[in-house]
Amino acid sequence: MAQMIFVNLPVTDLPRSKAFYEAIGFRNEPKFSNENAAMMxxxxxxxxxxxxxAFYSTFTTRPIAPPHGTSQVLLCISCESPEAVDRITDAAKAAGGKVDASQEDQTKGGPMYGRDxxxxxxxxxxxMWMDPNFAEKGAHPTEQAAA
Known part of the structure; x- marks a missing residue:
């Protein structure tokens, strides 16, 4: 079996969150979903x-961090093209998410394209999308050539 990653997120309104993630392209797995959790x-x-x-709190004794106005983790996912980055970001906005416009110029014109x-x-x-040629060379091609 391939190694998997499960990102666990505490949510205040499970049906709303499930609908949001479905709207941006995630698929619900009913075998691992109930009134307390939804696997997307x-x-x-x-x-x-x-x-x-309440269910999240059964896995840790630490308090749940308030995500609005703070940052505890940045979840970066790769996309096959800049257009795919735009599609998921635009879908997130249409589904009630908040697009971070302050990051819009961060990666324009370079080997990577991303939005938040x-x-x-x-x-x-x-x-984010990364130019395949850039990805092949890596961030430090001069270091690789010297090796």
């Missing part, structure tokens, strides 16, 4: 577990 598949190896605050958005609970996502 991004790929065969990446899933987001949306957990009500928040889900309705304030969790930050950063879809």
């Amino acid at each position: 598949q991004l790929s065969d190896t990446i899933a987001v577990m949306l957990l009500t605050h 958005f928040e889900d309705p609970d304030g969790h930050q996502w950063a879809p």
Whole structure:
């Protein structure tokens, strides 16, 4: 079995969050969803577990950080093209997410293209595309040539 990652996110309104993630292209997995949690598949190896605050609190004794106005994690997902970055970001906005316009010029014109958005609970996502030629060479091609 391939190694998987499960990103667990505390949410205040499970049906709203489930609808948001479906609107941006995630697929609900009913086998692992109930009134306390929803498993949302991004790929065969990446899933987001949306957990009500009460259920999330059964996994940790730490308080849930307030995601609005703070940053605890930036969830970066790769996209196959700049247009795919725009599609998921625009879908997030249409589904009630908040697009971070202050980041709009951050990656224009370079080897990477990305945008940022928040889900309705304030969790930050950063879809991005990387030019395949740049990805092949890496960020430090002079270091690789010297090796």
